[in-house]
Structure formats: structure tokens, C-alpha cells
Amino acid sequence: MLAPGTFDGKTVLITGGGSGLGLSMAEGLLRLGAKVCLMSRSEDKLQAASEKLVSQTGGSVFTFSADVRDAAKVEEGIRYFIECAGGLHAVVNNAAGNFISPTERLSANAFSSIIDTVLKGSIHTTLAAGKYWIEKKQPGVFLNIATTYASTGSAFVVPSATAKAGLIALTRSLAVEWGEYGIRSNAIAPGPFPTEGAWSRLFPKEALPPALADKMDFASRIPIGRVGNHEELVNLVTFLLSDFSAYINGELVTIDGGEWLQGAGEFNWLKAVPHQMWDAIEKATRKGA
Numbered sequence: 001m002l003a004p005g006t007f008d009g010k011t012v013l014i015t016g017g018g019s020g021l022g023l024s025m026a027e028g029l030l031r032l033g034a035k036v037c038l039m040s041r042s043e044d045k046l047q048a049a050s051e052k053l054v055s056q057t058g059g060s061v062f063t064f065s066a067d068v069r070d071a072a073k074v075e076e077g078i079r080y081f082i083e084c085a086g087g088l089h090a091v092v093n094n095a096a097g098n099f100i101s102p103t104e105r106l107s108a109n110a111f112s113s114i115i116d117t118v119l120k121g122s123i124h125t126t127l128a129a130g131k132y133w134i135e136k137k138q139p140g141v142f143l144n145i146a147t148t149y150a151s152t153g154s155a156f157v158v159p160s161a162t163a164k165a166g167l168i169a170l171t172r173s174l175a176v177e178w179g180e181y182g183i184r185s186n187a188i189a190p191g192p193f194p195t196e197g198a199w200s201r202l203f204p205k206e207a208l209p210p211a212l213a214d215k216m217d218f219a220s221r222i223p224i225g226r227v228g229n230h231e232e233l234v235n236l237v238t239f240l241l242s243d244f245s246a247y248i249n250g251e252l253v254t255i256d257g258g259e260w261l262q263g264a265g266e267f268n269w270l271k272a273v274p275h276q277m278w279d280a281i282e283k284a285t286r287k288g289a
């Protein structure tokens with residue numbers, strides 16, 4: 001969507017960038033001229049991602065293996081990236097953890113593993129990068145990957161919903177507090193964009209009886225009638241990281257084909273009514289009481 005060279009001279013850190021949506025974002029940014037820094041737990045994943053990205057784009061990729069739950073390691077990684085890449089201009093807080101479970105089955109540690117990754121992990125990168133930008137009197141951009149159910153809440157993914165809601169509060173708070181330093185903070189709320197990591201944990205179709213598996217039919221759940229594709233997400237991400245969105249600060253942009261609104265509207269269930277039935281319904285309802 002953006003012109004080649006949009007990110008020339010810019011370095012972007014993507015947490016959890018070794019796979020899934022983070023990897024797609026990395027590819028999109030590299031194609032637009034950015035240097036990309038990937039931070040993720042698995043050295044093997046980082047190695048494979050880096051080789052793939054360099055061969056696909058010919059761009060500069062730096063990697064640092066760290067669990068975002070470890071604040072000291074995250075700080076070390078950010079220092080390393082700044083030294084190798086010669087600076088840092090934007091951070092995408094994308095690393096996440098999630099699984100479906102009735103909340104009463106969860107241990108305190110299960111909650112912690114999600115909150116510490118999603119919320120505290122983002123806080124760790126935000127503190128390290130934000131302090132660096134403020135000290136250097138340099139502008140910066142944060143883009144936090146939330147979800148639609150961070151605003152509504154959602155049963156069966158309560159640790160994730162809680163953590164992502166905190167991430168939105170972090171985004172809006174720092175948009176105001178750090179705006180004066182030229183640091184923008186925005187978030188996006190993606191709906192379903194298939195990735196192996198999320199799908200295996202959240203939509204285990206094959207483990208369910210057919211009647212339940214049918215509930216995962218995205219074509220009927222989403223007004224646009226399909227899941228999202230990575231390129232659509234990457235277009236939004238690159239726009240919000242670029243100077244073309246320089247006046248957007250503290251915003252949460254939903255990208256879900258209308259899915260969450262379909263679940264929210266009082267009368268949305270009427271979509272199930274066949275078109276030819278509306279004449280009869282109108283006749284009945286026009287009479288009133």
C-alpha cells in the first residue's frame with residue numbers, strides 16, 4: 001500500500017516476530033525499506049525467520065532471543081538492537097500467549113503466564129524504548145497488538161482478555177503522557193487472522209464434535225464472510241507505524257471484517273431471516289399492538 005522506501009533509515013522492533021503475524025509484519029516492513037529487529041523466545045525460530053526474510057527481501061534483520069517476561073533480558077536486547085542497527089524508531093508489541101479454558105480450571109501460574117507475556121512483556125519493551133527515546137530527545141512509535149475482545153471481554157480466554165485490556169489502557173495513557181516527547185502510542189484490534197500458533201490453541205476444530213465445530217464457521221460469524229489475510233493487517237500496521245499517521249495518537253483501530261459488532265447488535269440475529277420472509281414479517285409488525 002505504501003511507497004517503497006517509506007521506512008528508509010528506520011528500525012522497527014517486533015516482539016514475537018519469529019512466526020505468525022509478527023513475521024508477516026516484518027516482511028512488509030522490510031519491503032518498505034525498514035531494518036527489522038526480531039525478539040522471540042526460540043533461537044531456532046529466529047534463525048529460520050531471519051534467513052527467510054533476508055532471502056525474500058534482501059533487507060537487514062537483527063535477532064535477539066529473549067522471553068519478554070524477563071525485563072532485564074528485554075533491556076539487554078534493546079541495547080543490542082540499538083547498537084547493531086544504529087538506532088531504534090518503532091516498537092510493535094506483538095508477542096502474546098493465549099489458550100481457551102474455563103477460568104475455574106486455571107491456576108495462578110496459568111494466569112501469570114499470559115499476563116506476564118502480554119501485558120508485562122509489553123511494559124518491559126515500552127519502558128526500555130521509551131526511556132531511550134526520551135533521553136535521546138528522539139521521537140518514536142509504539143504499536144500494540146490488542147484484540148477485539150479486549151474491549152468487550154470474552155468468556156474462556158479471561159487471562160488474555162484481561163491482559164489485552166491492560167495493553168489498551170497502557171496505549172491510551174502513554175499517548176497522552178509521552179505525546180510531548182514526540183512518542184505516539186496506538187493499538188490495533190485484529191479479529192481472526194489465521195496463524196498456526198493461535199489456531200492450534202484457540203480453534204481446535206478437530207477435537208470437537210461436528211455440531212460444536214460448526215460454531216467456528218467464520219463465514220457466518222463475520223459480516224464480510226471470511227477471515228482476514230495477513231497482507232490486510234500488514235497494510236494497517238505499516239500505515240500506523242509510518243509518518244502518514246503522524247497525527248494519530250492513542251487510537252485503537254479494529255480490523256475484523258465487522259465480527260465483533262455482529263456479535264453485539266441486539267437485532268443482528270435477524271440476519272438469519274430469509275429475505276422472502278420479510279413481507280410476512282412486515283405485515284405482522286406494521287399492525288402493531
Ligand code: HXC
Pocket residue numbers: 096097098099100101105106107108109110111113114147160190191192193197198201202
Ligand atoms: C489450562 C494451561 C493451558 C491450557 C498452559 N496452562 N496451557 N492451563 N489450559 N490449555 C497452564 C500450565 O498448566 C501452567 O500452569 C501455566 O499455564 C504455564 O504453562 P507453561 O506451558 O509452563 O507456560 P509457557 O511455556 O510459558 O507457555 C505459555 C503459553 C503457551 C501461553 C501457555 O501457549 C505459549 O507459549 N503460547 C504462545 C503462542 C500463543 O499463545 N499464540 C496465540 C496468541 S493469539 P501450572 O499451574 O500447571 O504451572 C492471541 C489473540 C487471539 O492472543 C485473537 C483471536 C481472534
